[in-house]
Amino acid sequence: MTALLEVSGLRVELGHGRGRTEVLHGVDLTVEPGQIVGLIGETGSGKTTLARAVLGLAPPNSGTVLIEEQNTTKLRGRALRAFRRSGAAQYVFQDPLRSLDPDRTVFDTLVEGLVVQGGRSRDELRDAADRVARLVSLPAELLSKHPGELSGGQRQRVAIGRAMAVEPKLLICDEPVSALDASTRITILELLLELRRERGLGVIMITHDLGSLAGVADRVTVLYRGNVVESGSTQEVLLAPQHPYTRLLVESVPSLFDDEPLDSNRRGELRDAVRALELDEPVASVAGTR
Ligand SMILES: Nc1ncnc2c1ncn2[C@@H]1O[C@H](COP(=O)(O)OP(=O)(O)OP(=O)(O)O)[C@@H](O)[C@H]1O
């Protein structure tokens, strides 16, 4: 199978003049189609920089980023703009309230990427917005609302819908659920599982929330000071962490699921899923959609 994303030996320097420093020191990361890869690591470890490099927003000093075998690090000028416009890789920002334009309706936000691509009539945009709203379970009556009139979960659906409208192959979600309460968090994680199942979408999920990660990720990559220190299946990394930093991360969560204010059914399901991890069953069954 051709990897959807293959990052090899990626080095990225940021800053100017004397302040210029290398932030990523030769990072490797692979995402297969339909795979959810968790990216974890302490603040400042380079997660967002890696995401930006994959999207063509932070030019690397060396290394390659292959998206479906196309080396996007070689793209410049018009070719780079065309790649970004194509929407093959989409980014869902950490804070939906700040990343959504407060003056834009949900409709205008959902079709943003399609308008940039151009060539669609108003009716086609209307159909596309309806399709995307259904895909991310946003009621049609919300299309005329502004972000300030939505709940946190609805805003996150809008942010994911905006990214999905251009039919990406790869979605990079930066802390997609950290600002949400426990039950909304689960519905958003379920949405990600559904999108990957229905669309074969590959997802990189950047998060500090190991509980959510255990629920949805197939693989986990651990970044520490700009280096990948551990990478493997979710069960390998979370149940038998090898690197001391990963051990610390995992051990600092007293029990991955006990302190969540989940309802008792969901808590039971999550516990069973953790046991299933130990029994070598599919990790993605946690949110109950597989
Ligand atoms: N524009 C920039 N110029 C110089 N250094 C930068 C720039 N942006 C980020 N950095 C530095 O690069 C390192 C990695 O930052 P990055 O934002 O990728 O971390 P992160 O893992 O996403 O952290 P967080 O979990 O806090 O979001 C940090 O040390 C940061 O200070």
Ligand SMILES: [Mg+2]
């Ligand atoms: Mg970040």
